[in-house]
Amino acid sequence: MSGSDPLATAGPPPEHEVKALLREAGVAVPRGATAASAEGVAAAAGGLTPPLVLKAFGPGLVHKSDSGAVRLALAGPAEAAGAAAEMLGGLLAQGITPDGFLVEEQADPGVELIVGVVRDPGFGPVLLAGLGGVWTEALRDTAVRVCPVSEADARRMLASLRGSRLLRGYRGRPAADMDALVKLLLTIGGAGGLWERLELGEFELNPVIATGRGAVAVDARYIPG
Ligand code: ADP
Ligand code: MG
Structure with a gap:
């Protein structure tokens, strides 16, 4: 397997890499984009159709909701960026430094x-x-x-x-x-x-x-x- 295969890495790959692999295999996943910083979230969200979901990823973020690292029902890029700044503050206060943010389209309820x-x-x-x-x-x-x-x-x-x-x-x-x-x-x-x-x-x-x-x-x- 190639060195870029997320399943070949030593640690758990981030959610968006696992999702890319799923999409390739034919499993439906939400459209999304990543940003390395809270400031980058608005631009990352630009091509996505609201409502949007924001998640942080990185070490220590296994059960994201428990750490306040998931926000749902965001109306657009500006709201997603605001949520990212807030989320970052909350995570840093818990001693968690995220590697980045995933912003994605919110799936219909079911x-x-x-x-x-x-x-x-x-x-x-x-x-x-x-x-x-x-x-x-x-x-x-x-x-x-x-x-x-x-x-x-x-x-x-x-x-x-x-x-x-x-x-x-x-x-x-x-x-x-x-x-x-x-x-x-x-x-x-x-x-x-x-x-x-x-x-x-x-x-x-x-x-x-x-x-x-x-x-x-x-x-x-x-x-x-
Ligand atoms: P956790 O790491 O806490 O399991 P999830 O990514 O599963 O984080 O998000 C928590 C909850 O938020 C999910 O159980 C689901 O109900 C909702 N959720 C997350 N992502 C989406 C999405 N793209 N569309 C709709 N609902 C979502
Ligand atoms: Mg989950």
Whole structure:
């Protein structure tokens, strides 16, 4: 693999590099741009369609929300720049110096899922799918299958979730785009999927936001083994 392969680096690659790799593999991710400083955020945001999301990245920023390193619903470049200055102040006060900022388009609301590859000591790489975002810890509603998973496996994983009702549409909300979710699961954990490139690492998309039209990975992390 080339030296620029983010999965070949020693430390965890930043979110935008993992997302670039996902996009290349065919997983939908938000359009975004990075800036090395808070001052650069306005220019980086210039080509993006609001509402915007701002995130900081760098060492010590694993669970970004816990450190105040995620801001949603920003109206445009000026607001994103203001949020970056504020965010920087808050991070420095916690002893965190970010490497930079990611500004990206905000995905439409939908059902939030977690999709990941974890390494089981006995079975090896295992695909995990479940209800994600804020619900991951609270519900512990996940399905796992040894990689590579088939299309039928992927459909069964989603159907087996206790929260699968959310995916089928409820209280007037549209059903999630199951074909897009199945395609995403196969891109990650199917034959020839990204799991084959993970060496000893683990991979987590949390959340993937599924709407009636598509499924977008709005957070992505690779943890080298
Ligand atoms: P954390 O490191 O805290 O997990 P995330 O990148 O997952 O940070 O962002 C926290 C939450 O913000 C997500 O669970 C999701 O609900 C929301 N979010 C993040 N990025 C986007 C985006 N581009 N579009 C819509 N919602 C987003
Ligand atoms: Mg997340």
